[in-house]
Amino acid sequence: MTYLAKSILLVAGLALAACSNADRFGNNGAGAGAGGDAASADSASDPKSPLYFQEAIGDRVYFEVDRQTLDDEAKQVLDGQASWLTENTDYDVVIEGHADEQGTREYNLALGARRASAVREYLESRGVSSDRLKTVSYGKERPIEICSEESCYAKNRRAVTVLASGLTG
Amino acid sequence: MMRLLGNLMMMLVAAGLWMSAAQAQDGPLRIEITDGVMEPLPYAVPDFIPENGAAEEMAENVARVVAADLSGTGLFREIEEDAYISRITSFSSPVEFADWRAINAQALITGSVAVEGEDVTVKFRIWDVFAGQELGEGLQFAGTRSGWRRMAHKVADEVYSRITGESGYFDSRVVFVSETGPKDDRRKRLALMDYDGANVQYLTDSTSLVLAPRFSPTGDRVLYTSFESGFPRIYIMDVADVDRRVLQSQEGTMSFAPRFSPDGQQVVFSLETGGNTDIYLMDISSGEETRLTRAPSIETAPSFSPDGDQIVFESDRSGSRQLYVMPATGGDAQRISQGSGNYGTPVWSPRGDMIAFTKQSKGRFHIGVMKTDGSAERLLTASFLEEGPTWSPNGRVIMFTRETQGAQGQAGLYTVDITGRNLKQVRTPDGASDPSWSPLQE
Incomplete structure (x- = not known):
């Protein structure tokens, strides 16, 4: 794959992330409130805005099948998240772990928790205070992509860092 | 409440994986659990007899639910009404076994339904057609109008239990x-x-x-x-x-x-x-x-x-x-x-x-x-x-x-x-x- 093709893919991925706010799930999502604020009140060009966090920094990382290992690309995204969170201390986060549909409900809940926890530990190791971080697993219950192919599964095996404002004590 | 026929002598083969309908025409009517090939047991369940005008629709519905339960197991096969030679016109009148034998119904289930206001009474009997006798004793369930499906499931559980020797699963x-x-x-x-x-x-x-x-x-x-x-x-x-x-x-x-x-x-x-x-x-x-x-x-x-x-x-x-x-x-x-x-x-x-x-x-x-x-x-x-x-x-x-x-x-x-x-x-x-x-x- 050429460098150009890779960047186009990356841009496409970011656009996708932007149009799939956590608030689509209404009251179900732990970070539903923050997602709603982000979409309405901020612009992506303001580096302090949650939308900037979602789009420019990247609010999610992806995993291999049955794995919670963070690859270099994921670590790069999380490094960006960690610096942003260190500068924008008004926000707490809920890290949502997700799995693709290949697997039982129970196992996928446990697997999503492993993924969310891997992100949490990484952010902590990069200096984000642990009392700002919560985790939740949705297992395979909240797919972003709905086809039953690897192209969709790869997008669903994710951990999303959802900002929650006004919770910092 | 209920009495099971005591001598069904079902063999519950622990590792038994296949069910077969024993085409037994001498011994008691039964489905035996064996490793054999499954052949569903043919039975008839004519619409139950309404004991009063208010029971007409329910009498038919109860029989249909019983049939759906039994046939749904794959162990029983219902003989449709079109094939019937004789009719059941009253819960107490004698059964013309020859007419049911002729259409190869091995089991016959007859019943009646009475509806008084909200109260429903369902009676039924199970007949071993080829033995020419009743299989166990008739039973009666009392319930309410809204619980009619449960009464039908209980009838089907009792039929299943008397013929297979195992408890049923319909009233669940x-x-x-x-x-x-x-x-x-x-x-x-x-x-x-x-x-x-x-x-x-x-x-x-x-x-x-x-x-x-x-x-x-x-x-x-x-x-x-x-x-x-x-x-x-x-x-x-x-x-x-x-x-x-x-x-x-x-x-x-x-x-x-x-x-x-x-x-x-x-x-x-x-x-x-x-x-x-x-x-x-x-x-x-x-x-x-x-x-x-x-x-x-x-x-x-x-x-x-x-x-x-x-x-x-x-x-x-x-x-x-x-x-x-x-x-x-x-x-x-x-x-x-x-x-x-x-x-x-x-x-x-x-x-x-x-x-x-x-x-x-x-x-x-x-x-x-x-x-x-x-x-x-x-x-x-x-x-x-x-x-x-x-x-x-x-x-x-x-x-x-x-x-x-x-x-x-x-x-x-x-x-x-x-x-x-x-x-x-x-x-x-x-x-x-x-x-x-x-x-x-x-």
Whole structure:
């Protein structure tokens, strides 16, 4: 794959992330409130805005099948998240772990928790205070992509860092 | 209340996997469980006799539900009314056995229904046509108009029980998750229905994601997982008044995959802390918790043996998901699944001799059964995605979730015999998943 093709893919991925706010799930999502604020009140060009966090920094990382290992690309995204969170201390986060549909409900809940926890530990190791971080697993219950192919599964095996404002004590 | 014919002398072959209708014309009418080839037993159930004008519609409906129950097992085959030579015109008049023999009805079920205001009385008799005599004694059930289907199920349970020598499973309920909406915005709510999909009631609304309800051993309470708080937590609900409370709400953890102990006093479940999931036991009344596993791997989907002594669960400690059995007090676990692929959601059978499970292998999912030591594994079904088996009260049938492939994929409930035969969808108004079968109702 050429460098150009890779960047186009990356841009496409970011656009996708932007149009799939956590608030689509209404009251179900732990970070539903923050997602709603982000979409309405901020612009992506303001580096302090949650939308900037979602789009420019990247609010999610992806995993291999049955794995919670963070690859270099994921670590790069999380490094960006960690610096942003260190500068924008008004926000707490809920890290949502997700799995693709290949697997039982129970196992996928446990697997999503492993993924969310891997992100949490990484952010902590990069200096984000642990009392700002919560985790939740949705297992395979909240797919972003709905086809039953690897192209969709790869997008669903994710951990999303959802900002929650006004919770910092 | 009921008296069973004492001398059916059913041979319950422990490893018996195939059912056959014994075409016995001399001995008592029966279906014997053997390794033979299945041939459904032909029977007739004419519309019951209405004892008054108000009972006319119900008399017909009761007979239809009895027929649906019996034929639905795959063990019985109904002879349609078109073939009848003689009619049943009164509950007490003698049966013309020759007319029923001529159409090869081996069993004949006759009955009557009386309706007085809200009160309903159902009487029935079972006839062994070739022996030319009644099979056991006639019985009578009293109930209310709204409970007419239950009375029909009780009739069918009694027929099933007298002819097979095993208890039935028709007068039972299933708690499950009702699903609506597209795959990326699915709404889930707890629902309850009769085993055959009738009388659906909703126990929660769809504002919070709910998963995997489990009936208590007496069918009066339900354990389930809800995201009501924003995080998965175990709740317990009283079915009669839909009163619920959170059972496990330790901050910073996730609890899920609960099941009752056989005495209904304890809950075995998964608790996640810091990304690691282990199995715990909780005493419901005191809230006291005991940790049963202690490993960095995922331990989940625990299920008690019916004697309460052991727990089967799923773990990926070996690198793939496999099934393990440990003492109910925790301690050394023995791996029982030996095949390739991933195993999950083990459930101990009510008879105690088998474990049903989900298997994922080569991109397909299966529901299967194995003996409790892991031997004699048999896969009963195969499809793109299926999981979550639950046993019928008599341990003869397994209900499970099957989900279809692709963007339009939807979940539905299916049943299959432990023989692997008689795969059928249970009709539900919307999508449905995560069934849990109640015991037979009192």
